[in-house]
Amino acid sequence: MTGEKKLADGRVLRLFAIGQLGWAILSGIISNWLVYYYMPSESQLSEGMTIFITQGIVFAGLTVIGLITACGRLLDGFIDPFIASRSDSLNHPLGRRIPFMRYAAIPFGVMTVVVFISPVGGESWVNNVALFVSLMLFYISLSLYCTPFNALIPELGRTQETRINLSTYISVTYFLGTAMAYLVTVIAGFLEPSLGPVWSFRATIAILAVVAIVCMLVPAFGIDENTYAETEPSTTPMGQSVVKTFKNREFQIFEFSDVLYWVSITMFQTGLPYYITELMGFDDSWTFTFFAAMTVISLVFYAPVNILAKRLGKKKLVAFAFFFFCLAFAVTAACGQFGVPGIVWGVLVSVLAAIPMAILGILPQAVLADIAEADAVETGENRDGMFYAARTFSMTFGQTLAMILFTSISTVGAGGMGYRMTALTATAFCLLAAFVFSRYHEKKVLATIAEGSKGKVEA
Numbered sequence: 001m002t003g004e005k006k007l008a009d010g011r012v013l014r015l016f017a018i019g020q021l022g023w024a025i026l027s028g029i030i031s032n033w034l035v036y037y038y039m040p041s042e043s044q045l046s047e048g049m050t051i052f053i054t055q056g057i058v059f060a061g062l063t064v065i066g067l068i069t070a071c072g073r074l075l076d077g078f079i080d081p082f083i084a085s086r087s088d089s090l091n092h093p094l095g096r097r098i099p100f101m102r103y104a105a106i107p108f109g110v111m112t113v114v115v116f117i118s119p120v121g122g123e124s125w126v127n128n129v130a131l132f133v134s135l136m137l138f139y140i141s142l143s144l145y146c147t148p149f150n151a152l153i154p155e156l157g158r159t160q161e162t163r164i165n166l167s168t169y170i171s172v173t174y175f176l177g178t179a180m181a182y183l184v185t186v187i188a189g190f191l192e193p194s195l196g197p198v199w200s201f202r203a204t205i206a207i208l209a210v211v212a213i214v215c216m217l218v219p220a221f222g223i224d225e226n227t228y229a230e231t232e233p234s235t236t237p238m239g240q241s242v243v244k245t246f247k248n249r250e251f252q253i254f255e256f257s258d259v260l261y262w263v264s265i266t267m268f269q270t271g272l273p274y275y276i277t278e279l280m281g282f283d284d285s286w287t288f289t290f291f292a293a294m295t296v297i298s299l300v301f302y303a304p305v306n307i308l309a310k311r312l313g314k315k316k317l318v319a320f321a322f323f324f325f326c327l328a329f330a331v332t333a334a335c336g337q338f339g340v341p342g343i344v345w346g347v348l349v350s351v352l353a354a355i356p357m358a359i360l361g362i363l364p365q366a367v368l369a370d371i372a373e374a375d376a377v378e379t380g381e382n383r384d385g386m387f388y389a390a391r392t393f394s395m396t397f398g399q400t401l402a403m404i405l406f407t408s409i410s411t412v413g414a415g416g417m418g419y420r421m422t423a424l425t426a427t428a429f430c431l432l433a434a435f436v437f438s439r440y441h442e443k444k445v446l447a448t449i450a451e452g453s454k455g456k457v458e459a
Contacts, residue, residue, distance in 0.1 A: 008156040008228045010165075015222045016156060017169035019101070022215030023146055024177025025208055026112045030138065031266060031399065033184055035407060036273050037116060037201060038065045038131070043277060044284075048197045052118040052127045056411075066407035068132050073400030076139035080147050080396070081242050084389030087148045088241065095225030097148035102220040104144035109213035111138040113206045143392065145216060150388035154369035155229035161310065163366050168306050171361035172299065178269075179295045180208060182288040185273075189285055244379065245386045251371050253440045255394050258364065260433035261322070262398025263405070265360075267426040268329060268353075270406050271419055275349075278416045279335040280342035290346050297354035298361070305358050314363045314370075315442040321359035322434030326427050328352035333423035336416065367440075374445045377452030
């Protein structure tokens with residue numbers, strides 16, 4: 001049936017990438033601002049920010065925000081395989097993925113806003129409970145949209161060229177969405193005189209959530225899944241599908257390195273507002289400026305990465321990016337030292353982080369698509385949804401660990417020492433990710449895909 005499907009053109013790929021822009025905004029808001037909002041620094045409190053939840057260490061070196069975030073990420077990780085299985089086996093006139101995307105987009109956006117609304121106007125256990133419940137619902141809605149969305153990547157990108165192009169498009173919109181999420185404090189700054197520090201923050205998130213919902217609905221209503229993707233439902237039960245997916249040796253390597261990568265990048269992104277304000281000495285509105293600079297510089301490298309990936313392969317570039325990110329994180333740990341002006345540190349970190357951002361923004365999705373396609377050739381069964389659910393699990397598990405580590409390590413010492421230690425921890429995890437990924441056998445995977453394509457032509 002796949003051979004009868006139409007190959008997705010550039011217009012379809014761009015429509016799909018707009019959906020990535022939407023959910024990247026919402027995911028970025030939670031990843032970048034949740035801890036910053038609920039665990040305010042001394043400078044934030046001096047500017048009128050309110051404490052809503054219990055602060056400090058409460059259990060086994062963990063904070064309330066760390067525990068709640070960990071629970072949310074773990075719930076997301078466990079629910080992803082269930083949603084992936086339901087999506088893989090869905091028999092619907094609109095396809096296996098689009099129905100989920102249509103119904104989940106609005107709840108996803110709404111719950112992002114609700115996460116930042118507390119019933120009590122000050123520190124209270126009621127707010128702890130409210131945050132726990134709202135964050136659980138946020139991650140459920142995230143999984144309902146993102147798991148089917150990601151499963152469309154190998155189905156729309158059925159050739160190596162299309163796959164890399166699609167990965168490039170969604171990487172661009174991912175970083176644009178993340179950059180837009182960093183606009184929160186910038187927009188809130190304009191609203192603060194009339195709304196105050198708390199409600200200006202909430203209103204800004206509501207505005208961005210509306211934009212995100214519109215973007216997520218674009219591919220949900222603009223792409224005919226039946227025209228481009230394989231819509232034959234899978235008959236494998238969820239448990240067996242999970243086991244089959246994790247039996248794949250190349251996927252095991254990818255998944256392990258991916259968990260380590262998400263720990264490092266999440267610690268960096270979560271810490272960025274703190275690195276900029278506490279280590280470099282800037283106002284928090286500069287967070288967007290520096291991340292925007294990273295994004296713009298990163299975009300310059302997208303075309304070279306796209307070309308080099310087709311010529312050199314993905315493995316070499318991904319491994320290089322891991323090592324280069326280690327350098328960026330290590331430099332971040334030294335920010336504010338040796339009498340060097342903050343602006344110099346900011347520019348240096350932005351430039352160093354931009355190159356690996358370009359590579360790791362594009363290629364991991366394409367690597368996973370290769371693994372999923374090779375597995376389909378070997379097993380005769382398409383389980384793209386489960387592969388991407390497992391990747392979402394690695395992302396959520398890595399982000400969970402990162403949040404636990406960041407909220408605990410950042411409280412150590414004084415004078416910004418805790419923040420420096422988080423950057424060094426991110427460096428260590430990224431270095432380990434590089435060594436793990438070096439064991440990935442790209443040539444074997446691509447040979448399996450080529451053999452499968454040859455078999456289809458002969459048939």
